[in-house]
Amino acid sequence: MIRIATPVQRLRADERFGLEVLIDLTRLLPVDDPAADVVRLELDDTPGAGEDLRAFLAGRVPVATGEGELRLPRWTLRHVTAVAGAEVEQRSPERDRFDRVPAAANPLVEARRERHPVVSQLACDLRAAALRAAGRRAVRCLPPWPDGHRWAVALTHDLDVVAGWPAFAALRVLELVGKGKLGLAARSVGAALRAVGRNPVWSGVQEVLAAEGKVPATWFVLSATPSWQTWRLGDVTYSVESREARRILDAARAADHEIGLHGSYFTMLDAGRFRAEGERLARVAGVPPRGVRQHFLRMRPGGTQHAMLAAGFEYDATYGFADRNGFRLGVADVVPAWDAAHQTAGGLDEVPLVWMDRALTKYGRVEDPEVWITDAVELAQAAQEVDGLWVGLWHPNQTAALGYPGAPQTYVRLVRLLLERRPFVATLGTAVEWRRARRAVRASRVAPDGRVELVADTPSRWLLALEDGRGRAVETRPWPVRG
Numbered sequence: 476m477i478r479i480a481t482p483v484q485r486l487r488a489d490e491r492f493g494l495e496v497l498i499d500l501t502r503l504l505p506v507d508d509p510a511a512d513v514v515r516l517e518l519d520d521t522p523g524a525g526e527d528l529r530a531f532l533a534g535r536v537p538v539a540t541g542e543g544e545l546r547l548p549r550w551t552l553r554h555v556t557a558v559a560g561a562e563v564e565q566r567s568p569e570r571d572r573f574d575r576v577p578a579a580a581n582p583l584v585e586a587r588r589e590r591h592p593v594v595s596q597l598a599c600d601l602r603a604a605a606l607r608a609a610g611r612r613a614v615r616c617l618p619p620w621p622d623g624h625r626w627a628v629a630l631t632h633d634l635d636v637v638a639g640w641p642a643f644a645a646l647r648v649l650e651l652v653g654k655g656k657l658g659l660a661a662r663s664v665g666a667a668l669r670a671v672g673r674n675p676v677w678s679g680v681q682e683v684l685a686a687e688g689k690v691p692a693t694w695f696v697l698s699a700t701p702s703w704q705t706w707r708l709g710d711v712t713y714s715v716e717s718r719e720a721r722r723i724l725d726a727a728r729a730a731d732h733e734i735g736l737h738g739s740y741f742t743m744l745d746a747g748r749f750r751a752e753g754e755r756l757a758r759v760a761g762v763p764p765r766g767v768r769q770h771f772l773r774m775r776p777g778g779t780q781h782a783m784l785a786a787g788f789e790y791d792a793t794y795g796f797a798d799r800n801g802f803r804l805g806v807a808d809v810v811p812a813w814d815a816a817h818q819t820a821g822g823l824d825e826v827p828l829v830w831m832d833r834a835l836t837k838y839g840r841v842e843d844p845e846v847w848i849t850d851a852v853e854l855a856q857a858a859q860e861v862d863g864l865w866v867g868l869w870h871p872n873q874t875a876a877l878g879y880p881g882a883p884q885t886y887v888r889l890v891r892l893l894l895e896r897r898p899f900v901a902t903l904g905t906a907v908e909w910r911r912a913r914r915a916v917r918a919s920r921v922a923p924d925g926r927v928e929l930v931a932d933t934p935s936r937w938l939l940a941l942e943d944g945r946g947r948a949v950e951t952r953p954w955p956v957r958g
Contacts, residue, residue: 698739
């Protein structure tokens with residue numbers, strides 16, 4: 476348990492956001508009761524060398540502990556917002572050829588720390604410090620994930636290819652030739668010739684569904700109108716109403732997978748287009764999409780999320796790197812979206828993308844499936860170490876006929892390796908639902924013997940298992956009623 480002793484009214488908006496994110500990630504149960512004898516958090520205004528963002532990214536945050544007290548430099552909160560709220564990227568004028576903020580503008584990339592969930596790790600350090608400071612005081616934490624799971628995995632798929640598969644197969648062969656992978660290119664041509672008269676895209680979807688079995692996943696589907704211009708841009712190349720697309724959607728829905736919107740090239744700052752594409756997808760899928768991920772990960776940080784929220788979406792899954800894998804927001808978790816332009820948060824959640832196949836094959840020029848798996852598992856380990864969430868993206872068009880010999884078998888192995896670590900596996904919508912519910916729980920009163928009265932602003936279908944500071948369940952109760 477933790478009580479914020481410093482009046483939050485003294486804090487700037489970005490500091491309040493940083494504080495809320497950090498406390499949420501610690502999993503320490505927030506306490507409203509001003510008389511409760513629990514660990515207090517004081518924010519220290521004293522400047523120091525750690526005010527430098529690079530020092531923060533390196534993990535040099537001085538957390539002072541005393542009897543029943545933690546002291547954290549106030550500037551830490553601004554750095555949390557700069558990274559987890561993407562404030563640095565939102566203020567960056569840099570753009571790449573897709574009009575995206577390039578990875579080089581990300582502070583974690585600049586410091587070569589993008590493969591470390593530095594904000595999540597700081598929260599873990601703060602929780603450990605609270606345990607040391609507690610002494611005889613009761614410590615209660617909220618569980619990281621439902622049903623006793625210590626970390627989580629979300630498998631996702633972007634449905635980029637449905638129609639015109641020979642064109643994509645040809646482009647992939649040219650890509651392989653350009654890399655000097657002539658043997659792989661020849662194998663791809665052979666597989667494509669053998670697939671003539673069949674539907675290798677549908678085969679790839681079936682292989683993905685078989686690899687996952689009963690594991691839920693999230694599919695992001697394009698729903699704008701294809702045209703010569705969208706084909707030229709590599710954007711929308713199929714109609715969501717087509718027979719082939721409907722068959723894929725029906726199969727995903729039959730497997731209890733979630734359907735989200737894959738925002739087209741021109742949605743980037745257009746709430747009206749977001750809304751129209753979401754409504755069109757809902758008519759075909761039979762359920763409105765709760766989340767969205769931009770095609771090409773093409774967004775304007777902050778502005779795109781503002782448009783997503785205005786269009787009625789609950790979460791965004793775009794914050795990942797196109798050209799590398801890692802933790803773009805410094806968290807392995809779900810966090811609220813921060814709007815730097817308006818200095819506000821609320822309504823939209825961010826579920827950052829951690830690992831993507833094409834970051835390796837397209838940008839990293841890596842064609843060795845063993846390297847793909849090693850890279851994915853390494854980042855999953857980093858997420859597991861902070862009780863976090865690993866979000867992976869596997870494109871279902873990665874089949875032999877479309878230029879990826881051996882890829883389906885690689886995905887089977889990757890899923891198996893992830894599941895062996897016993898994560899909570901959920902759709903992105905379920906992960907967001909859990910984190911919103913957990914974020915809303917607090918203690919309204921703490922009795923002298925350590926018993927707590929809980930309230931929550933959000934109902935939940937799960938039981939709530941309170942833990943001690945070492946992760947051991949000490950009490951399970953129904954989810955508290957609304958406060």
